[in-house]
Amino acid sequence: MSSRENDKPRHSRSFWLQxxxxxxxxxxxxxxxRGTQTLDASGVEDIVRQISDVRAQGVxxxxxxxxxxAVGLGRLGLARRPTSIGGLQAxxxxxxxxxxxxxxxxxxxxxxxxGQVLVTAGxxxxxxxxxxxxxxxxxxxxxxxxxVVNENDSVSVDEIRVGDNDTLAAHVANAVEADLLIVLTDTxxxxxxxxxxxxxxxxxxxVEGVSAEVTxxxxxxxxxxxxxxxxxxxxxxxxxxxxxxxxxxxxxxxxHGAEEGIIGRVxxxxxxxxxxxxxxxxxxxRK
Ligand code: GLU
Numbered sequence: 001m002s003s004r005e006n007d008k009p010r011h012s013r014s015f016w017l018q019x020x021x022x023x024x025x026x027x028x029x030x031x032x033x034r035g036t037q038t039l040d041a042s043g044v045e046d047i048v049r050q051i052s053d054v055r056a057q058g059v060x061x062x063x064x065x066x067x068x069x070a071v072g073l074g075r076l077g078l079a080r081r082p083t084s085i086g087g088l089q090a091x092x093x094x095x096x097x098x099x100x101x102x103x104x105x106x107x108x109x110x111x112x113x114x115g116q117v118l119v120t121a122g123x124x125x126x127x128x129x130x131x132x133x134x135x136x137x138x139x140x141x142x143x144x145x146x147x148v149v150n151e152n153d154s155v156s157v158d159e160i161r162v163g164d165n166d167t168l169a170a171h172v173a174n175a176v177e178a179d180l181l182i183v184l185t186d187t188x189x190x191x192x193x194x195x196x197x198x199x200x201x202x203x204x205x206x207v208e209g210v211s212a213e214v215t216x217x218x219x220x221x222x223x224x225x226x227x228x229x230x231x232x233x234x235x236x237x238x239x240x241x242x243x244x245x246x247x248x249x250x251x252x253x254x255x256h257g258a259e260e261g262i263i264g265r266v267x268x269x270x271x272x273x274x275x276x277x278x279x280x281x282x283x284x285x286r287k
Pocket of ligand 1: 028029065066067068069070150151153163164165166
């Protein structure tokens with residue numbers, strides 16, 4: 001963990017961040033809605049501006065965005081998340097449209113076109129479809145488009161769902177051979193215990209691979225990402241996402257989406273959030 005950060009080059013963030021040319025950013029519902037059922041205008045604008053800044057530096061970015069279901073519930077006047085698949089599909093269908101409408105107008109102000117890409121678990125499980133998915137994202141890069149990816153919740157049913165966008169973002173990072181995955185949530189990384197409950201909980205700044213200890217923390221001591229009562233953010237899906245990408249040689253950072261300029265700070269190697277470093281560098285993976 002942190003104490004080993006400097007004993008070998010690959011145990012430092014700077015080793016992994018020296019040439020990030022392709023980035024996947026996953027933004028969770030909480031960051032986009034701040035706990036409401038509508039998009040938080042300043043929160044979304046802030047993410048769009050940060051991604052545009054990174055793009056201006058020549059980095060290709062895929063945005064994996066949640067929020068469709070929450071925003072759809074608001075638009076349909078539903079106080080609670082429906083339990084029926086049909087209700088969730090309807091909310092996702094309505095909300096995805098609102099989400100893309102916002103992204104289109106906000107990215108347009110930065111002169112960046114956006115492209116919607118919706119996937120189901122089947123697109124990732126079948127080799128040929130997975131390759132097609134990666135190719136589609138690569139084509140969007142060629143046209144200077146910012147791909148905005150979400151699960152196709154309006155046609156997905158339980159048994160064919162990826163189910164969470166942390167896992168989806170990890171598969172996206174693999175499909176485009178990203179140099180880094182940034183997962184933005186509402187805590188500043190993984191803590192030794194839930195910081196909402198334990199005042200002495202300490203942030204874990206650096207993890208190599210995904211240790212059994214960190215998995216155990218995410219399953220038990222720091223299981224949710226939010227203060228009790230606010231929602232169901234789960235740490236375990238984020239740690240699983242880290243497991244998926246680090247196994248492919250791609251690092252991941254889990255950080256607080258509401259922190260000022262967080263994407264740039266992560267890329268600059270600031271000591272924020274939790275950095276998950278792969279056990280082996282990416283060049284080794286490519287061989
Ligand atoms: N795809 C869901 C949505 O857009 C979110 C899933 C997740 O947050 O992990 O509402």
